[in-house]
Amino acid sequence: MKAWHFFWHSDSAWSWIVNIMVAFVLIKYMIYPLLGLIMGTGFPIVAVVSESMEHGLHNGVICGQQVVGFKDSEDNFWKICGGWYENKGITQTQFRDFPFNKGFYKGDIIIVWGTKPKNLEMGDVLIFQGHKPQPLIHRIIDKEQLNGKYYFYTKGDHNSDILPNSIESKIPEEKLLGEGVLRVPYLGWVKILFVEAVRPLGINIVK
Numbered sequence: 001m002k003a004w005h006f007f008w009h010s011d012s013a014w015s016w017i018v019n020i021m022v023a024f025v026l027i028k029y030m031i032y033p034l035l036g037l038i039m040g041t042g043f044p045i046v047a048v049v050s051e052s053m054e055h056g057l058h059n060g061v062i063c064g065q066q067v068v069g070f071k072d073s074e075d076n077f078w079k080i081c082g083g084w085y086e087n088k089g090i091t092q093t094q095f096r097d098f099p100f101n102k103g104f105y106k107g108d109i110i111i112v113w114g115t116k117p118k119n120l121e122m123g124d125v126l127i128f129q130g131h132k133p134q135p136l137i138h139r140i141i142d143k144e145q146l147n148g149k150y151y152f153y154t155k156g157d158h159n160s161d162i163l164p165n166s167i168e169s170k171i172p173e174e175k176l177l178g179e180g181v182l183r184v185p186y187l188g189w190v191k192i193l194f195v196e197a198v199r200p201l202g203i204n205i206v207k
Contacts, residue, residue: 040114052156064160
């Protein structure tokens with residue numbers, strides 16, 4: 001009875017700490033795996049930890065270009081970044097019909113749906129395993145099938161090009177973790193701030 005009162009009714013600092021720890025265990029070992037089973041992927045929810053899909057300036061730069069007086073809008077994004085896509089045969093009209101056509105931001109959460117490689121199309125947002133522990137979240141700009149196996153090419157909307165010397169220049173289907181289907185703003189900052197706080201203990205954020 002004392003333990004029950006301590007857990008549910010006490011306002012002490014220790015009670016709050018215990019509540020947070022219990023919530024963490026429930027989310028990590030019960031809720032998250034259950035969501036993964038429902039969504040068909042081991043990563044049903046991912047936090048965006050880099051600026052690579054943003055459509056605004058980061059340190060005064062967008063798509064590799066230093067820009068002064070940039071206002072965040074669809075047309076302004078296309079004026080700076082659209083040439084790269086047009087060279088790949090992707091028009092602004094096509095891009096407008098892509099999922100997350102206005103990008104998303106560091107600190108957002110993306111809900112992920114497990115899907116078959118054959119169902120993924122150009123413009124979809126792909127979550128895939130790169131060469132580092134945390135997955136990458138970029139947009140499909142091409143897809144091919146070789147010997148019955150699918151390969152994907154992706155690019156971050158904010159980036160000037162496909163990342164050099166990276167897996168995203170030819171992603172095999174076994175590296176796919178799912179497709180981004182829904183954006184929840186800001187909630188990912190909980191994870192980001194926590195990881196930043198414990199970084200000296202050896203936990204790193206991969207961008």
